[in-house]
Structure formats: C-alpha cells, structure tokens
Amino acid sequence: MQKQIIIHMNTRKYTLVINPGATSTKAAIYEGETEVFTENLSHPIEEIQKYKEVADQFDYRKGAIMDMLKRHNVGTDEIAIVMGRGGLTRPCESGTYEVNELMKQECHEGIQGKHACNLGALISDSISREIGLAHAYIADPGIVDERPDMAKISGHPVFDLDPNREGVIWHCLNQKMTGKLYARELGKHYEDLNMIIAHMGGGVSVGIHNHGKVVEVNRALCGLGAFSPTRAGSINASKLVEVCFSGKYTEAEVKKMITAEGGFVAYLGTNDAYDVEIRAGKGDKKCQLLVDAFCYQVSLEISRLAAVVNGKVDAILLTGGIAYSKPWMAEITKRVDWIAPVKVYKGENEMLALAICGKEILDGTKAKIYK
Numbered sequence: 001m002q003k004q005i006i007i008h009m010n011t012r013k014y015t016l017v018i019n020p021g022a023t024s025t026k027a028a029i030y031e032g033e034t035e036v037f038t039e040n041l042s043h044p045i046e047e048i049q050k051y052k053e054v055a056d057q058f059d060y061r062k063g064a065i066m067d068m069l070k071r072h073n074v075g076t077d078e079i080a081i082v083m084g085r086g087g088l089t090r091p092c093e094s095g096t097y098e099v100n101e102l103m104k105q106e107c108h109e110g111i112q113g114k115h116a117c118n119l120g121a122l123i124s125d126s127i128s129r130e131i132g133l134a135h136a137y138i139a140d141p142g143i144v145d146e147r148p149d150m151a152k153i154s155g156h157p158v159f160d161l162d163p164n165r166e167g168v169i170w171h172c173l174n175q176k177m178t179g180k181l182y183a184r185e186l187g188k189h190y191e192d193l194n195m196i197i198a199h200m201g202g203g204v205s206v207g208i209h210n211h212g213k214v215v216e217v218n219r220a221l222c223g224l225g226a227f228s229p230t231r232a233g234s235i236n237a238s239k240l241v242e243v244c245f246s247g248k249y250t251e252a253e254v255k256k257m258i259t260a261e262g263g264f265v266a267y268l269g270t271n272d273a274y275d276v277e278i279r280a281g282k283g284d285k286k287c288q289l290l291v292d293a294f295c296y297q298v299s300l301e302i303s304r305l306a307a308v309v310n311g312k313v314d315a316i317l318l319t320g321g322i323a324y325s326k327p328w329m330a331e332i333t334k335r336v337d338w339i340a341p342v343k344v345y346k347g348e349n350e351m352l353a354l355a356i357c358g359k360e361i362l363d364g365t366k367a368k369i370y371k
Contacts, residue, residue: 011077013080014029015354015355016029016083016124016127017030018082018083018123019117023042024043025064027065027068030352035351035352038351039068041064043060058119058123061119061123065123065127066127081133082127082133083138084122084354085138085173086173088111088117088141089107089143091143092370093368096137097370098367103121103370104121124137124138139354141172143169147214168217171348173350173353173354175199175214176209176214178319193209194309194312194313196306196313196340197316197317197319198316198317200298201228204226205217208305210308223258229276230259230260230265232262232263233297264276273321273322274324277291303336306339314340316343318333319346319347319348319349321348323345324346
C-alpha cells in the first residue's frame, strides 16, 4: 500500500528553481522574488562523460540538487513550487506551463536537440512528485516561436523548418525577463514597448519584442546570426556544401563546427570571452580582429531588426555574460544608438525569471497546458 503524503501547504514558502547547463546545474531557493541562495553545482567533464545520453544524467543531477537542499537546511515541506528551465520540445507560445507526460516524453527524446536544458522539466517534475506537489512548471522555454508565417520562409521549401516540430532555438527566458525588468523600471508593462534585445553568452540571439511578442529572432544554436564564443553563426552556404562533401568530415563533426566548436573556439582555441578581451587589450591583433568582428555582427543583427517594426523601437537592451565587457558594449552601442536608447543588463536573469513565474502561479495565475 502506497504511503500517503500529508503536507500542510501553509508551511510552504519557497520556490525551488532548477536550471541545468552543459557542465553545471544552477539551483536556487527564492521566497517570492527574493533570492535566499543560489548555487552553481559543477559537474566535472569526467563525470558527465560517463553518461552516454544527456537524459542518463538525471539521477546524478537530481542527487546534487537534493544534497544542496540538505546543506542549506531547507526542508522539502518548505517548498511551495518547483520551477525548471524548459527543454527543446516542439515550438509553443510564451508563458508558464505545467510539466505533463507529453512534455517529459519530448524532453527525454530531445526532439530538437539533446541539450542539458531537457533535464529541467524532468528533474523538476520528479522532485515535485516526491515532495507531494501536484505539478512542476517551466516558463518561456528556448523554443518559443511567435514569428508570423512570412518570417518562417527560408528561401527554399527543402530548408523550411517543420512548423509542427521545429522552430527557432534562442534565449527566450532571459530576453523576456530583461524586457520585463526594463518596462518595470519605466512604470510600464512589457506589452507596451517595442524592444530589440540581444543576449550574448555562449550563444548569441537577438530578438525584436513587438508589444509582447518576439516576431523575429535568429536561430541561435544552428548557424544563424552573429558568431559567439562557441557557435559559427551565419555561414556561407556554398562553402558549407563544399565542406560537407569534401570527405574530410563526418556529419557529427560538421554539426560540432557550427554549434560547439565555432566562433572564438575555432579561431582562437578558447570559449572564454573575457580571455579574448584581455588578450586583445594587450595588443593581440588576431583577438582584436575577432572582437571587432563580433561587435560588428551583433550590431548588424540589431540593425536589421529595426526594419521589422518600421524603425519604431523604444529601446535596445544588451544582456548576457558578455554584457560585462564595457568596451564591447560601448562599441555595439556606438553602432546602434541611432536606432533607440541602449541599456546594458549584465549577466542573465533566468533564475529570477523562473522565480517570478513561480510566484505568479502561487498567486493564482493559471498555467498553460503543453499539447
């Protein structure tokens, strides 16, 4: 006979936030919008390599989160809601979703890619059920697609994405949160504004937020937009065909060039943007060329998006880990501030975003159903 879990909801006050990355899992406890603590749970590469598939890391990463709660003396009966980072499932609209069986199945399969973010919904759901909560939740996953049909034409039907299965992959959670924080500072709502928001981290995505909907954004993971520390960005299609049929590389190797071993890694042998900045500052001409090229390409992405809303842009927001670089942000600002005022938000707000979405659910907002 299964043991019944009896928990008094009035003892629960915390939101557990879970954000899995490639070699670490960020986990945090929030009370409302206030961070109680955050840990970046490191997963050494030699440990990660023991697992054949990302989904196989489930028990290892979940165990690390549960150990973290014990270290901080957080009782599971104090957790009111568990929020996880969304995975690479099918395209959907923005919002907060209950984790259901269909979502878990697609995260486990990795239907748009086998990325660590797929574990967010799986681990959150397991912990929620284990501690007596009915549901776990995710919010604004990186596969949100709010573009109009005309923005989905590739130029040849063979290369068009299947709208029922494939879409853009971008930094939706941080971009949306950054836009909401900016609007809050103005005493306005996110939906009141037109904003171009550039997330610059391991990957780069630049989106135009048109009164609450991102109607154009580059597919940051798979070879579109500006290059980044690890990704190739938009590349010469004819040259790509030559490389693919050269016989020198496997399909997996070519994909790795585009998604994991492009950008700074390919040119400079490092994925550390700060290291590149330091080397450029010391007179390394190759590093300086790559810095100039990066700022140039991000500026081009920002500039082209102004056309989507006929130049009516209220603000340009620069965010992500690379936004800590004052000289790089100054260079991008110099190139684009003719469009609209520019504001920098250093780092990313993904953990806060999930905490705020969790608070909204606890306050009575109804979650969406993934289907």
